[in-house]
Amino acid sequence: MADPLHQFQIQKIVELPAFEVAGIPVDLSITNSVLAMMFAVGAVILFFALSTARAAIIPGRGQVMAEGLFKLVDDLTDSIIGHDGRAFFPFVFTLFLFILSCNLVGMTTYFTATSQLAVTLTLALLTILTVIVVGVLRNGLGFFKLFCPSGVPWPILPILIPIEIISFLMRPITLTLRLFGNMVGGHIVMKVFAGFIIALASAGVLGYLGGFVSLAAVVALTALEFLVAYLQAFVFAVLTCVYLNDVVNLHDH
């Protein structure tokens, strides 16, 4: 049976020589992951450039899609963060579009950039660092009131504050693993069922019928994976807005 994990291996396409930055070797060669990310970003830029090029009052199809995406994220930041949400809209929109396009490129071409732990970890670290920096800049040392919810009787506080700190530190970990696990799991299941088609179809008449059932399963799984690709990008954006709301509206915590 074919190996379903082979699709996640990094292969170098253009080998560039590694150089040293402060004793750490940095390898900037173009791999299939880099190519997938560049393709995803290029596709997003191209889509938005084309659909807003001749913006009309009565929009065409591309413009409806672009404005729909814009409205989706704008409503998110507005309803979750509130009045100050507009300042964070570019960050959340970029995050949402990058993850969505990387997921969709993974569904249609050969490599999913967001199935690499390095990529999802970077995105999650960017998000949590933004949350911490915004929290400290806005609230100063009052940022640490995030770990101390209001209306809690004081004997519980020594137990509650470490729990709150740990749950805050779990946020980038769960952000990383949620996106990584969904992408890796979905693609592994698809490849396993695809392997079943070949393995069953070459095993007699009953196996042929089993091959058809596996083919129907792969079609259903592909539809599910398109939904998961959109949903995971949306969920990442929603959770970013929720974490930003926690630090921006600290007094209502």
Add this chain to the structure above:
Amino acid sequence: MDLTAYKFIGAGLAMLGMIGAGIGLGILFGNFFQGAMRNPSAAKSQQTNLFIGMALTEALGILAFVIAIMILNG
């Protein structure tokens, strides 16, 4: 038994963690549908919260899957 057999058994045991995630998702969506049937006009406004809840619950199940993959591949 050699190491590979233990790895497969370990991965299978780790996947049992998804039972909880499955039950949790069923409860979540069931309650949402029950509320939506009683008050259809308010259902659209709670859709965002539904997806937040779904993502947080599913994430715990996915964490079990990640551990299984880590066990299976050294």
